[in-house]
Amino acid sequence: MEIPYTVELRRDTGLNNGKIGIWLFLASEVMLFGALFASYILIRTGMPSWPRGDTILNVPLATFNTLVLISSSVTMVMAWASLMRRRLGTFRIYMGATILLGFVFLVVKYFEYSHKFETGLFPSTNNFLALYFTLTGLHMLHVFGGMCVNAYLLGPGSKLWKTNPEWFTNRVENSGLFWHFVDLVWIFLFPTLYLL
């Protein structure tokens, strides 16, 4: 059975179902991270003192990671633009770069986490670190999830291009929306945890 409204737009909304679906999912993600940010505010305002992030965390590494994730957002949107121009080869280059940048982000986080554990800093050490590990850990899971979807679209998923290029382009756009959301969350996490 053919799935309806994957390419053609619904007359009532002017959107295809995939676009509505991904935005509803992102709305639920906003609430998930919102709950954790609310916890951060609640715990921080309740503490008599709070450490500055840069006294515990590595700001240069996190700044580098911010630039990496912003760059990956650009390569992601360029991958979509390549499909809009009907250039699958260019899409592959940009999508590969997006996945690679996501991998670089995770490797840097691995070194950050390792250094913390080696110096005896764990989630149980204090409230600041509990929030740091929870927020960045959940964010890393999102980066990993986005990488898996992007890798599928770069690999086996790209077969769809031959039979239904519009549907494939929509899938890449929706995956891109998730990836940009992950970038957006980091844009707020970075100053909140590392700089304030």
Add this chain to the structure above:
Amino acid sequence: MTSDHAADIDKHVRVYLTVFAALLVLTVVTVAISRFHLPVHQAVTIALIVATIKGSLVACYFMHLISEKKLIYAVLALTAVFFIALLALPVVTVHDGFWVH
């Protein structure tokens, strides 16, 4: 692909690269401001303003929210209401004095 469509995509790409440059500059600004060690309230306000500008650029241009359909705006408006309520809860709790009791 028509030449009009191609020109349209080229225009989009130029916008993406401009936004990219703006995001890089704003990231440097965020880190530079933190070096001044401002009082907490000022530091939080400035950091949130810069982060909001960066987030808006990503949402408006990379996520194409600047030219999206009404239903998406409606979904996001409803989400924003609940999100603000969620963030306001701790603040309300503290101001009512529940915090210490």
